[in-house]
Amino acid sequence: MFIQLLVLMFLIYFVYINTNLNFKQKRPPFPITFPIIGNLYTLLKNQPHYVLFKYYKSYGEIFQLKYGIINTVVLSEYDILKEAFIDNSDVFIERFNKISKKFKSSENIVNSNGSIWKKLQLISIKELSPNIKIKKYEPMILDEANKLIENLNEQAKTTESFDPTLNIKICYLNIILSFLFNFRYYDYKNEKVIKIVEYIHTIFRMGSHPIPYDYIPILYSLHKNKQSNHQKIFEELYQYVGEEVQKRLEIINKNNNTINKNNNYHDCFVDILLLKFKTNELTWNEVIKTTTDIMIAGSDTNSLYTIHLIIALTNREIIQDKVYKEILNFIENNNQITFSNKKYTPYYNSVLKEVERRYTVSPLSQPHRTNKDIWLKGYFIPSGSQIIQNVYSCHLNEKDWENPFEFIPERFLNNSFLEKRLITFGIGPRNCLGFQFALMTLWIVNFKLFESIKFSSNNFIQEEFREGGTTLSPFQFKLNSIKR
Incomplete structure (x- = not known):
């Protein structure tokens, strides 16, 4: 057993050494890196973005880490991100696919690469x-925004203070379900x-919990028969979707004659997606997994955005009142509540942007993953x-944002x-x-809310320390509400 362990460690270390050979080239700066595990310990903490922020303060806009045997480069300022993902997008366009995500990676829009991604991207972007x-x-x-308000007002009747999180998440899930399925x-x-x-x-x-074999693949043999x-x-969720x-397929089949007469028909x-499936342009799995991706991502991020907005303005009554006055002025001028009229709410728009930034x-x-060697900022x-x-x-970062940890909506005005x-x-x-759909949704829902x-x-609601993960979620909190 001891000899087998030594052989295993030697093999792992051999792979590690071979992935670190090209140091004749100028590499980005990096912290202390341990053999075999590299900097994998930084992922063991539930808030890895804090660790990377500290590294950014020490090493700057570009630095290098070693997650097991995986060479990892972190880009932390807009200019270098633009140089990579816009100016050199052909090199940085691919997703980095983890072994633990194999069950979904090749057939969905979030993780797929190559021809599958291009196909799904083209279909989605048109809509x-x-x-x-x-x-x-x-x-x-x-x-749906009005339905959310009804539920929040009902919730406020039953208790003096309450947590609006569940109702907000159901609201945004409903919006995505209506977009996807028309129900x-x-x-x-x-x-x-x-x-x-709850599943989402x-x-x-x-999402942020590290799985060791994603970064040290030789460990996969110990886990390959286990379902996480x-x-x-x-x-x-795949079964539900x-x-x-x-x-929807049964409805399409019933209306097949209508669809044949008008290729743009869809509810x-x-x-x-199903029309593409019927013409063999998409597989059934691509339909299911792409739909699931949109349902998950579209509902969670939008709901968390609104929750952060509510917390921020609950803690800042003056800003909340300024938003309300601008909304009242908008309504008194007989403006229709439509995203195309957002030019009439400049302060409210700035508040939304500051929530995006600060939280x-x-x-x-x-x-992502590089698909060929490249030099970036001299590295x-x-x-x-x-x-x-x-x-x-x-x-x-302080280069772009004055007093970055302060909530200052005015920074975005003009x-x-x-x-x-x-x-x-x-x-x-x-x-x-779906960012345009998301921005439209957020503008309308939050407009109606406030x-x-x-x-x-009665107390300041904690803003900074949040529940970790792929997204950051406020911990449970309670507030009061008054119907206007």
Whole structure:
């Protein structure tokens, strides 16, 4: 047994040494790196973005880490992220795929590469990008916002203070479900919708927990026959989505004659995917997994954004009142509540942007991989390196943001330069395809919230320390609300 252990350690160390040979080239600066595990210990902490922020303060806009045998480069300021993901997008466009995510990586829009990603991206962007197409969803979003307000007001009647998190998450899940399937859960107490919200929350909380064999592949043999909790939850969601997709397929089959006469016919996004499935342009798994991706990502990030906004303005009554006065002025001038009228709410818009910046929801984005050797800012980055977009540091660096830890919405008033340096939805060709739909949704829902409700609290609600994961979620909190 002892000899086998020695052989195993030798093999691991041999691989490690061979991945560190090319030091004749000028590499980015890096902290102390241990044999075999490298800097993997930084991921063991539940808030790795804090660790990377400290490294950024020490090493600057680009630095290198070693996660097991995986060479990792962290980019932490807008200019270098632009140089990588926009100016050299062909080198940085691929996703870094982890072994533990094999069960979903090759057939979905988030993790796929090559021809599969290009195919799914083209289909999705045609529906999610043109403003004229997403505008048709505004009445549904407005209706769901009113439903959320009803539920929050009911919640406020039952207790003096309450946590609005669940109702907010159901609201945004409903909006995504309506976009995907053209249906919603009108009862916010429905057990199925609550279970889906819980699953999605768990997925994002587990997302930052490191799995050693992702970075030291030789360890995979010890785990390859075990199904992770992460995978089990995804399988449950795939089953749920599959059932809903099947319902849409039956509707399409019933209306086949209508569809043949008008190729643009569809009631929802899944219809578009299914029409591609019927012509063999997409596989069934690509339909299911892409739909699941959109459901998960679209509901969680938007809901967390609104929760952070509510907390920020509950803690800052003066700013909340200024937002309300601007909203009142908007309504008194008979403006229609539509995203195309956002030019009439400059202060409210600035508050939304400052929440994006100050309370970054996705601190490290999805990792990428270089597909060939490249020099960046005078440093050599070898092919196959994992590349991390350090969004958290990008939004809190002192080069771009004066007093970065202060909540100052005014910094965005008439300042398009700073607005461009927000990378909440990513940067480059693989940014969030639905970011325009997300911004429209957030503008409408939060407009209605602060038009209808005044939030307050007897105590300052903790903002900085949040529950870690792929996204950052505020810990449980309670507040008071008054119907306006």
